[in-house]
Amino acid sequence: MSTLILVRHGQSEWNLANRFTGWWDVDLTEKGVEEARAAGRLLKDKGILPDLAFTSLQTRAIRTLNLALEECGRVWIPVRKDWHLNERHYGGLTGLNKQETREKHGDEQVHVWRRSFDTPPPPIEPGSEYDPGADARYAGIDVPNTESLKLTIERVLPYWEEHILPELVGDRTVIISAHGNSLRALVKHLSGISDDEITDLEIPTGRPIVYPFENGKVAGQRRYLDET
Numbered sequence: 650m651s652t653l654i655l656v657r658h659g660q661s662e663w664n665l666a667n668r669f670t671g672w673w674d675v676d677l678t679e680k681g682v683e684e685a686r687a688a689g690r691l692l693k694d695k696g697i698l699p700d701l702a703f704t705s706l707q708t709r710a711i712r713t714l715n716l717a718l719e720e721c722g723r724v725w726i727p728v729r730k731d732w733h734l735n736e737r738h739y740g741g742l743t744g745l746n747k748q749e750t751r752e753k754h755g756d757e758q759v760h761v762w763r764r765s766f767d768t769p770p771p772p773i774e775p776g777s778e779y780d781p782g783a784d785a786r787y788a789g790i791d792v793p794n795t796e797s798l799k800l801t802i803e804r805v806l807p808y809w810e811e812h813i814l815p816e817l818v819g820d821r822t823v824i825i826s827a828h829g830n831s832l833r834a835l836v837k838h839l840s841g842i843s844d845d846e847i848t849d850l851e852i853p854t855g856r857p858i859v860y861p862f863e864n865g866k867v868a869g870q871r872r873y874l875d876e877t
C-alpha cells in the first residue's frame with residue numbers, strides 16, 4: 650500500500666489580505682509558516698513520512714513543503730517542482746480584493762468566477778501589473794491569461810498521470826504541496842466528484858489530506874490526517 654499526501658500551502662500574504670492570487674507569487678504569513686510546521690509535525694506524529702515530494706513553482710507552496718519536511722526530518726528527499734501544479738490562473742482578477750470585487754460585480758458573478766467548473770475569470774491584460782507572463786521561471790511555457798477549474802484540470806491531470814502516479818508503487822509515500830484550486834482539480838479526479846458537486850469543495854490551508862493507493866489506484870476514502 651502506498652500513500653499520497655496532499656497539502657495546500659499555509660496562509661499566504663494575499664490570503665490574509667483577501668486578494669485574488671492565482672499565479673502571482675506571494676510568501677507565507679507567520680500564521681502560514683506555523684500551519685506548514687504543524688502539518689510536518691502531524692506527519693511525524695502519525696509516522697507518515699514522505700519519500701518523494703512534488704510542488705509548484707510558487708514560493709508559498711515550496712516554503713510550506715520545506716517547513717513541513719524540516720519538521721518531520723525529511724529535508725533530504727527528492728523534490729520535483731513544476732508549473733503544472735501552480736494555482737489556477739485568476740486572469741484579470743489577479744491582485745484585486747475579493748470583497749471589493751463582490752461589491753462591484755455582485756456575489757453571484759464572483760461566485761461563478763471563483764467556483765464554477767468551466768467559466769474562467771476575464772483574461773489578464775498582457776504586461777499589466779500582475780501579469781506573471783514575463784517571469785523568468787516560466788520561460789518556454791505558454792503562460793495562460795486566465796483559467797477555469799476545467800482548464801486547470803486539463804494541465805494538472807496529464808502531469809499527475811505521467812509524473813506522480815507512476816511513483817505511487819510499493820509502500821512509497823508521496824507528498825504534493827500545492828494550491829486550493831490545483832488540489833481541487835486533483836481531488837475531483839481522485840474522489841470522482843462531479844462537475845456540479847466540485848463547486849462545494851474547499852481545501853483548507855495547511856491540513857494534510859491522505860489517500861491510500863494500491864496497484865496504481867485509489868484504495869480508500871480521502872481523509873484529513875488530523876481527524877484520524
Ligand SMILES: O=C(O)[C@H](O)COP(=O)(O)O
Nearest residue numbers: 668669670671736763829
Ligand atoms: O488564488 C487565490 O486567490 C487563492 O489561492 C484561492 O482562491 P479562491 O478560494 O478564491 O479560489
